[in-house]
Amino acid sequence: MxxxxxxxxxxxxxxxxxxxxxxxxxxxxxxxxxxxxxxxxxxxxxxxxxxxxxxxxxxxxxxxxxxxxxxxxxxxxxxxxxxxxxxxxxxxxxxxxxxxxxxxxxxxxxxxxxxxxxxxxxxxxxxxxxxxxxxxxxxxxxxxxxxxxxxxxxxxxxxxxxxxxxxxxxxxxxxxxxxxxxxxxxxxxxxxxxxxxxxxxxxxxxxxxxxxxxxARETLADADDLRSGRVRRPGLLDALRHHPRQSLLIVGITVAGTIAYYTWTTYLPTYANTYAGVPKGTALWVGTVALVFFMVLNPLMGMLSDRVGRRPLLLTFAAAFVLLTVPGLALLDDGAGRLLLVQGTGMVFLAMYTSIAAAVNAEVFPARVRASGIGFPYSLSVALFGGTAPYVGTALKDAGHGTLFPWYLSALCLVSLVVYAVALRETAHRPLPA
CATH class of the missing domain: 1.20.1250.20 (MFS general substrate transporter like domains)
Incomplete structure (x- = not known):
């Protein structure tokens, strides 16, 4: 054929x-x-x-x-x-x-x-x-x-x-x-x-x-040819086999974003209640307000990245979480004000990652293996580092080392900061890889 x-x-x-x-x-x-x-x-x-x-x-x-x-x-x-x-x-x-x-x-x-x-x-x-x-x-x-x-x-x-x-x-x-x-x-x-x-x-x-x-319209121009066999279909592991550097790059890009996201949007109310005595109901309401603020920020940050590029936003995001996580979480007391300040400030920097994560990932792989190339390393990173964030925080607390959790978050963000600075090139103003 x-x-x-x-x-x-x-x-x-x-x-x-x-x-x-x-x-x-x-x-x-x-x-x-x-x-x-x-x-x-x-x-x-x-x-x-x-x-x-x-x-x-x-x-x-x-x-x-x-x-x-x-x-x-x-x-x-x-x-x-x-x-x-x-x-x-x-x-x-x-x-x-x-x-x-x-x-x-x-x-x-x-x-x-x-x-x-x-x-x-x-x-x-x-x-x-x-x-x-x-x-x-x-x-x-x-x-x-x-x-x-x-x-x-x-x-x-x-x-x-x-x-x-x-x-x-x-x-x-x-x-x-x-x-x-x-x-x-x-x-x-x-x-x-x-x-x-x-x-x-x-x-x-x-x-x-x-x-x-x-x-909706199909975005893969050769989808009909792929389904009919006129174009050879990529193998299940082609992205990993032929693009190992890009696969590792997705992991490095994602580590900081996923642990910061799950900590700030999901675990922070529990953390504030456990370590600072913020009432559960208050912490949940603050979290809801912060989520609405976060939702509004994302399109604004996405538009900003289209003008100034992806790397400046990613570098700012990672550097902020490396430097501010430990002192920021230490600011928490039993009131809503400081929690709103800490969570809202974190959302500003977090949106610098979340708004462009999809674009950065898609700009790494060619069209032939773009979806599978993104899917596995991204989801693996989320499962290992993002989904486990509440469990790590709880386990450290149970072991009597709860104050180490902010340092753990900062260390993982440092990994991504190095990746953004050393391994990631600017892709905002380049065409998508064919």
Whole structure:
């Protein structure tokens, strides 16, 4: 069979920018809505799905262990769904990821309880989380590639920023709906059926996202030739095998961003409560305000990077977290004011990374292996350094060395600072690698 030229991407001028942005963003929003809904609602469904242990904590610990299992499926999802995007087209991968997430949410929504089916209940929950972890890992690879390939050359940073804008909206929707249900329903109602509602909503949102994505344009110009075999499809590990330096570069780029992101957006309320005595409710409200501020900052930072370049923002971000994390966290007291100051200041610097992470990653790899090249090393870095941040902080606290956590964060940010300074070239004003 005749083999034609290697895959290229469609010219952004042929794409409808608002439609492409909506297609990528809605799926990412749904993915992260469902992902965070689990963590917010675990305290309610844990005793329904797992057998109760002494003290009532065993079931909750089991629920969070299943959450961690889903996290470590993300590298697999990044590799497999990235390969789908490179072999069959970006739209095929985006369709598959949102279908998987919807299926996982629906399974949780209708999950039988332990009292009804015994051990089958937690087994089905594990299956649902494995499916969702696979989906979330693949979503970043596919939507990152799709977003950046859809952007005009001078707006890739701006388009890139919607990766985390949509992630933040999904997180806020999940926390908001959980809060509304918890405040309007009794504890018994929440534990018996209320916790199912957000997962059912997530399944419905997946269908909406699927309909929006059907109207998007494919960004891989040779997708039809790849599917028919007229162009040789890249192998599953081609990106790692032929581009090892770029794969390691993605890890170096991501280490600081992922631990800073999960610390500042997810773990900081718990840290402030544990170490500074900030009431839990106050810490959560401050975190919500900071998330809204963070969401607004991302497009602004993305546009700034399109003017001044990616490296100045990345260098500023990493240097700030290296130098300011330890004294910043030491400033916390039992009031909301300092927490808002520390978290808000961190969000300014964090947005310098999150707004352009998608663009920087996509600008590293050629089109042929762009999605799979991003997916695996990025998701592996998130699983190893970002997803474990709360666990590392808690483990250090339990061992009596809790004050070491800010130093741990600073050290990892120093790794990325060196990468940005030494190994990363400026890509903002260059064409995407063909």
């Amino acid at each position: 005749e083999t034609v030229s290697a895959p290229t991407t469609v010219s952004p001028e042929r794409l409808s920018s608002p439609r492409q942005l909506a297609a990528a963003s809605v799926g990412n929003l749904v993915e992260w809505y469902d992902w965070y809904a689990y963590s917010f609602l675990a305290t309610y469904f844990a005793t329904q799905v797992f057998p109760k242990g002494e003290g009532g904590l065993t079931s909750l610990l089991d629920a969070f262990a299943v959450f961690a299992v889903g996290f470590f499926m993300r590298p697999v999802g990044g590799l497999l769904m990235g390969a789908v995007a490179d072999r069959l087209g970006r739209k095929a991968a985006l369709t598959l990821t949102i279908l998987l997430m919807g299926a996982g949410s629906l399974l949780v929504a209708v999950l039988p309880t332990y009292a009804q089916v015994g051990v089958l209940s937690p087994v089905l929950l594990v299956v649902a989380r494995l499916v969702q972890g696979l989906s979330v890992g693949g979503e970043f690879a596919a939507s990152t590639t799709f977003l950046v390939e859809s952007a005009p050359p001078h707006r890739r940073g701006f388009f890139s920023s919607f990766q985390y804008v949509s992630t933040t909206i999904g997180q806020l929707l999940a926390s908001g709906l959980a809060a509304v249900l918890a405040s309007t329903l009794s504890d018994d109602a929440m534990s018996s059926w209320g916790w199912r509602v957000p997962f059912a909503v997530g399944a419905l949102l997946s269908l909406v996202g699927l309909l929006i994505r059907r109207g």
